[in-house]
Amino acid sequence: MLYSIVPFSLKNTEILSINYINFLKYKLIKKINILIPKKLFFKNYFKLIFNFKNLQINTTKYENKILEHNLLKINPFLQIKIPIIIYSFYKNKYNFFNLNLINFPKLDFQENFILNGLQRTLLSKIKRNEGIYFYNKLKFNNLIYIACIKLNNYNKLFIEINQDNLIMLYDNTFKIKINFILFLHFIGITNNTLIKFSKYGNSIIFRQLLKKSFKSYYTLSYNLFKYFKFFIKISLTFFNLNFEFKIFNKISLNYINNFNLTTSIIKNKLFNLFGFDFRNQIIYLPKDLIGIMDTLLDLKYKKKSINNLDHFGYKKIESFNTILFDKLEFILEQKINKFKHILTKFFNSNLTNKFLIKLLNNNKTFINFQEYLNINPFVQYLDQLNSLSEIIHKLKLSKETFSKKNLNFRDIKFSELSKLCLIDTSEGLNSGLIVSLPNNIIKTKLNTLITPFKFKNKENEKFSIKFMDSLYQDKTQISLDKLFIRKNLNFNKFTILIFENSFFKTINTKIKFNIILNEKDLFSPSENLIPFMFHNDPARWLIGSKMQSQSVPLIYKQKSFIFTGYEQLISRKNINIINCFQEGIIIYVSSYKIIIRDLFNREIIYYLKNYNFSNQGIIINYTPIIWIGERVTSGQLIAVNQDFIENEFCIGNNVFIMYGSYLGYEFEDSLIINKNLIENNIFSSLHMDIYETMILFDKLNPEFIYSNIPKYNKYSKRNLDSFGIIKKGSKILENDLILAKIGFNIINFKKESLKNFLFILFGTKLKNIIDKSIIITSGNSGRVIKIEIFIDKKLIYQNILLKIRIFIIKQRLLEIGDKIWGRYGNKGVISYISNSVDLPYTKDYIKPDIITGSLGVPSRMNLGQLFETLFGISCFYLDKRLLIDKNINEKCNFNLLKSLCYNNLKQINLNIGTSTIFNPYIPGKISLIDGRWGYKIKGSVLFGCSLYTKLIHMVKNKIHYRTIGPYSEITQQPVKGRSKKGGQRFGEMEVWALEAFGSAYNLRELLNIKSDDIKSRLNMQENLLYNKNLILTTISESFRLVLNEIKGLALNIESFLINPFSR
Template identity: 25%
Template sequence: MHYSFTEKKRIRKSFAKRANVHNVPFLLATQLESYHDFLQEDKIPSQRKNEGLQSAFTSIFPIVSHNGFARLEFLSYVLGDPPFNIKECQQRGLTYASPLRAKVRLVILDKESPTKPVVKEMKEQEVYMGELPLMTSTGSFVINGTERVIVSQLHRSPGVFFEHDRGKTHSSGKLLFSARIIPYRGSWLDYEFDPKDILFFRVDRRRKMPVTILLKAIGMTPEQILENFFVFDDFTLHADGAEMKFVAERLRGEVARFDITDKAGKVLVAKDKRINSKHVRDVEAAGIKQISVPEDYLLGRILAKNIVDADTGEVIASANDELTDDLLARLREGKISHIQTLYTNDLDQGGYISQTLRMDDTNDQMAAKVAIYRMMRPGEPPTEDSVEALFNGLFYNPDRYDLSAVGRMKFNRRIGRDSLTGDMTLSNEDVLAVIKILVELRNGRGEVDDIDHLGNRRVRCVGELAENQFRAGLVRVERAVKERLGQAEADNLMPHDLINSKPISAAIREFFGSSQLSQFMDQTNPLSEITHKRRVSALGPGGLTRERAGFEVRDVHPTHYGRVCPIETPEGPNIGLINSLALYARLNEYGFLETPYRKVEGSKVTDQIDYLSAIEEGRYIIAQANATIDKAGMLSDELVSAREAGETILVSPERVQYMDVAPGQVVSVAASLIPFLEHDDANRALMGANMQRQAVPCLRPEKALVGTGIERTVAVDSGTTVQALRGGIVDYIDAGRVVIRVNDDEAQAGEVGVDIYNLIKYTRSNQNTNINQRPIVQVGDRVAKHDVIADGASTDLGELALGQNMLVAFMPWNGYNFEDSILISEKVVADDRYTSIHIEELSVVARDTKLGAEEITRDISNLAENQLARLDESGIVYIGAEVTAGDTLVGKVTPKGETQLTPEEKLLRAIFGEKASDVKDTSLRVPSGMVGTVIDVQVFTREGIPRDKRAQQIIDDELQRYRLDLNDQLRIVEGDAFQRLEKMLVGKVVNGGPKKIAKGTKITAEYLADLDKYHWFDIRPSDDTSANALEAIKESIAEKRHQFDLAFEEKRKKLTQGDELPPGVQKMVKVYLAVKRRLQPGDKMAGRHGNKGVVSRILPIEDMPHMADGTPADVVLNPLGVPSRMNVGQVLEVHLGWAAKGLGLRIGEMLNTQVQIAELRKFLAAIYNESGKTEDLDSFSDAEILELASNLKNGVPFATPVFDGADEGETRRMLDLAYPDHIAKQLGMTASKNQVTMYDGRTGEAFERTVTVGYMHYLKLHHLVDDKMHARSTGPYSLVTQQPLGGKAQFGGQRFGEMEVWALEAYGASYVLQEMLTVKSDDVNGRTKVYENLVKGDHVIDAGMPESFNVLVKEIRSLGIDIDLERD
């Protein structure tokens, strides 16, 4: 078994009972692959598939001019290098994007050429087509300096869908069937029955029309229409009555309207008897081919064909006419002996199309097309050309109608065709086939579709969404190009004169910047990042809206199994509309979700893994992952629980065709991180999954004692940790950098084998949390490719660590944990267990105003000395300053208009001649309620504006740091190269070299040590291989040095050029504050099982309940929070965590007493290898075992995978192992070791009952009381009502609303009420007067008229009612 370098340090004991047959796929694959396929950056133009950008270009080009003599052809596109890297884009507020250039060819044809077209001239050119945002390696985009995510959209797949209204439309409850053809792009075509069984069609939800108009428009005659939808009865007319061709099937179930007799006159079926199967057999046995029918049997039947007089050619009767006595008489007159009528019945052969045809008053194909034209363009006069153009453009023009490969596949599959490919437009056969199926449905044959089935909903990923936007931009360009192509020849234009890239840039910018699916990335912790990227939303353009989405769309569907998580979805109006991909789900080529299954053949479970989509899955019988398998890999139970077409059934093993790959494949990443999920109620599990995403990264992350085993995958795939790109030995580490000397076999020949990893230090995330990476390797460690070498935010030794392990006691404590309140020990705060660092970005801009330019300066009047001391000569705070609310960070003055001076000011001006009052102080100050340390300052200056000293200093420091970094890299690279050289040269025979070394001498290490290292290259080895290698390394070092010089110049150029700033902005300063947030009452905390609460009190450690040995609890939770919430998983987690901690303490004790290593190995084997997944501890060296043991001192981490976790027996075994009887007795544990006697810290007395105690992984959520606490003294007022504003952001007041007024009225507190409604609110004069009175020491309130009353009066007057206040 292979362990990575970090895994060896701390192995998580897994209780999984089933071996892992399929690894969790890379969690960001959907996003990265989708955008990669869109760009196809790494492929040469000739090898690009027709998808993404390539498809968008080829669908629009070539563009042909209106006269047809000029065309613009697309050849290929190329993406340039982005001008700034990701970090620079974030700092400068830019978009991380590549310039897109397309190579196009302008072809001009000779107008004079009499016969075939002759090319007159061709011009090729690369044309700039705008900038395309690039995806970062972690699946996000940097747009205007902020990280954003494009969420995938789950929308209705193109194709054809049949449904009914569930009897909701008509009062009788009759089912009205309908069909809808949805293209990927173009007009929707709907068919629907009305309550009278007439079939209508509508285009794009416009006015409905009889469907036969559409059939006539596609060239069908009424006869052809009837022939396609009905079978016919044949009649031979006689002078009295007629004979009908006997078809047995059509008579069964009918009531005989006359006696049916055989040739001998014997009655086989008597009149008014219902014809059954025996009657049919009798008639067939009698050999009857024709049945005589009376005249009235014909009446009311519908003719199937036009009847034409053979002699005159006159049409006696038309198809779809009803037979009447008159018509029969005319037929006999015309000597018509043979007629065909439609066969209909009330049961399964309705005459719907016939009835519809009767309603339709159009006569021919043109009239039908005109009717459609009038419906689409009411009021416009139809001409033959415009009518044809509109009709063909609706469904037959590839430019305006695109069914897409998915739509065609779904369409053909639903219609029942064998081929899944075809044209991307509709054909006449398609239109007809859909109507046929709809009529069959109305006749009671066939099934309607379930629109919530995941086979009918597909996922549109980033690449596809971006392609649609790009195509929309190109379409706008196409129009403009068409106009100008006509002038191309006359004006001798080049391709770049024709193409204006602005529409494309605007479309792309709008999509990435403000689309509903482009969202500000949730970056609170690595899990929230990864979940955001795996989200699928049914909202967005072309999707649903919250208001219209009903219950069915939001509900969990059987096809969600293994594709979409049934648990993780937001609470609130978006519930069920925003979902998360399941752990193993992926997208197939058509965009449908697939999930993996193991193939089962003849009861034997194979290791073959097939991905099935929702449609394919319905055809198979699939067993659960927990089905019992014997050693031979056979399903051993008599009956196996399985799923077939969404239903759970019990089947015999030999019928099973597939089996789930893992028990946890049903749920998403966040839900799979909840241990004992199977014991939690789904509603609470939903909260647990959602709240893990809100956990704030702690200062010192701590791994969960009880996990699920997927923590490492999440941490690594999220990109928050640093992985080694190649294996090697750690050469150097410091807080900001790890240097690895690459293994010889992984380094390419002649290349300098050093990898340098620069770590992210104290960087602000989108949610203001702190991203900081720490190395977890030491110099000399040997690491392999993909090993974790540095931890990021919320990770501990390469595992996700969202919270801290707390010793939890479930017991009430003086009402402080009433209603989910949480009581916490002071020790937790003192140890900084939940302390988190938040980084706030504060910025100020100096603009050019009408009155003059604003200035960033230190020279500000009336600024206190202690405030000035923090600013440097440019007026900007220095790094490291500790600031509190109201402190000045950046001094700024704004010119203000000349105002009328008071006499005092005039006097002062006359005496001091000062002009200081011409400017007002608009400095950047620390907002209220914030205390922190300045950790970084950035100054951006517009091109052409001189830089101040601070800006120059920042650039110089950055360049100096960069130069040092490059020098270090060069030193390491050279050191590595010379080391390799020494290995290669020692012992080699030379032809000559420095220090007059004789030919044929062998090189020694001493000789090399005496030489200057750069002179080693002058040595001339006798063998060519060494000589070539020497030359290669020399060139490699020179090349590296050249690269570093170029990189430095590039960096200097970037730093010294002016910054792009918004219009009118001269200078911008950003100040970054690090704010330390300790845990305090009012902070929201939660476990992973939806057990959330608010800290009510932080209790001194001596008052906390403690155990017999004096160990106090860290957290006291209310036991009543468990039974009604039904999230028992938290109790099981506590027991297992208790065992984990106990085992760690025992290992710590063994290390302290320095037991024999064999005994330590034996104890570890008892933990790891007695049950669940076994670990290969024998492969560990003694040193590795000791390192493992020392990392387990704080608790042995357990993994209890979702639906395959620890059972009661295993938990008890671990508790017994952790707490032998003598230890259990000291701690006051019960016999079953799952509860403890606790003592009151204040009195020392034991509590009456034993208490459940153990370790729970507890999180601090991003709802911190510091962000919510707010108090106002005097602040801004609303302009109209003159009442204080509301909300913390506006520094507003607390609203004293209706209900509060009622409360004061109820108390009869009239003066308090008067004060509230006047001077404390919107009595402008009154509040000024109160202040004056208070200053004078006269505590009297003179309440006046509230301003809002005046507003009310004005509003009433605006209605034309004169209202006046009468004064007594």
């Protein structure tokens, strides 16, 4: 599979770095030129001159290593400096220095921000685009039609036609309203031009509108200066649409007629509204305004209908530049004001120039831009659990605002087809508000989204790729890659499903059809990794895609027997994988570097960063996938991380699974696993712990490290070297020493006479020896992989001599309480670990690795996992892998999967020679033999092979000790979180695992006494302290809360005691 042809794919995770480079190169310099004037004068004292041509961008000396950022908590940044010239009129001198204007966070090679040593990413936001929008609202029981001209995020103009048939104009401040025709007269448009270009020019409606506008001249004459100022303000907004320059001089009204609407976004919106052709004709501002006036009159007299404002074509993706611009103006204004304040103090006092430069460039004097990014909710902590979770986190989008939480806003619109993922969204309160980008999508320069389509002009031509946005997509007929409607075979022969004008409909197949949308482009990368996903319930499909980003990378993993072909595309979209940049031959390969000799006889060295850890504490380790003497090309993969085998994304193992019952331990979703999974480390994962200490150098309280520390036996000190530090590569167990360290502390006496006597007697102050050694606690055993000993120059002033870090890798095996899952949302908690000899087996002595209940399949409509188990067992016996399309039945127009499955099972019987796997009397099921007695088990079960992985929700992270912690006031249940000393996270699946054992008393204690049953809680306390008898469980506080809420709905609830013997 290493050199197979991969399907068409686009790498759409590089949006942040491209926006950041454009921001620093072009937009930042333009914005600074607008906000900061070139010269400033201070009351004839001095003059300031900003030299924008020599703008400097300096970087920090920190290297972008993940390990160093997480430990040192540093902030690599880009420092922007502006050369400033200060001229004093009294001294007649020039002072030259560089002003530290602002600090921006630096991007690493993986396109992430590094803030406080942590990698963060930006969550993009969907906002309404610039343009003209028409809508209506009720005012005094009258419909008022309004045209909103959105120029940018700050400036909006509103043109409305009210109940008196007057067209009024106002801005977003709503302080003043003027007649729209008066504004047209102000910019030089006469009544003759209005009659000439308006389609209502010769009508009675338009003449009455002109007559009413003459009456508003009288109101204008009373406050002429106020209205004239407002006219100039609105006319200037049309000039400054792109904010590329400022106009300080008086405007010449004669030249406004030759000015057109500059932004191409507004041009496209006008093209869709009015139908003007912008390629052959330039639309000037007067004609645009007349067109808006005609559209308002059409809406008033029901000649046109209002477009859908929630159409995705009217929206854009808010880039990183706009987020920075929102705060940049505020920071620069504050910085210049402080700068003026410092300069006035400096010229009034006798301070030196060096002191002035230190004062101006001090970080505490000015506000840092990193503070805003730390608070911003859209700059999020990067999810680095595996490679897929990092890609999906960078593709997330937030809708316009979190205040709109109705179902219409959360629902999927037809215009969002192929622009947003149909399935992937967040769970809980933000469902439908946090969405994801689909597979292949491109973000344009105007921050809009376009999607690739297959397109051809003639029948004999090959398909070519064409990109379309949502507005152009509505005007074309699009089919979904030969998709048939499976109602009846007779109806499918002459019809095909298409998408046009935001609706689905059927057309005749004889019509020539040329534009096709691939169904994989409707979903995100996580959904495309699930085979047979169209045979699943959409809710389980969403859970399966979410759990792929919550899976832990395993030590031993396998390629899945059933795959979709998208596993290879994850390696193309991943940034953490090392690609070859030059064609050449491999001359050296090791675990830490790769050397390639290129065509120009140069040696190119690629270093592999091993034993790093991610934000979630997962080890990042690179392995080369090439050999010495191999010829590589540019762009070829040469090393992959722990999530890949060769070039395929693999995070699980193919295990044997049985859908049936075994002693009742598989109750609901609880699972029974084979002990061989633990003995063979099938689902074992690696995690890293870091122990850090500092050695103080103080005359009064010194600290020492040495190996011959008392109080500990030789066994606990067996791995220490002569300096008292553990050796690299040693295996450590519980209660082992990894660092032997002691400190001294001066004894404080209450009586000073005794203190002076002892000082005279011994000559020094008496000190206590304090043990400060680091001991491994229970559950943290592992192996030492790295030791760092260094001196930090910044810490020498704090009397810190050395800093020591010890890195320990822990291996976590499967245990009771861990969660494992399949690719179809079929997750479960391990309730019982059985010995291999006790489990049932087939006639060829194959035992199941996982036993799960069969009720979870029909109740959740997970037919896809049944297909995977049957095809998986056939791939195991036939020694092959199956690349299958998700929607193959609809494309072939008959049930191909059924015939293909039975043919593969029949082929197994031919290869083995027996009918153990496929029995024609019970197709798809097999009979098993009991491992304890050797007798054949009655009935038959479904036995197959499927891919399973382990989730991050491990039981070691959940269990913690808690005696009596805080309770919430209303529900009287324990609060959430380990930091708040909250209750155990004992969820629904853990309750099923306990119910499988029939542990009723444990469940009663967990769900009542330790939860919200106040009387039982006090009775348990009296039982432990005073040995009183336990009473039966009373009514819980949450049930009382439900009763009160029902009574609040005016529903009366009464309890009656029913006696069966009374008549």
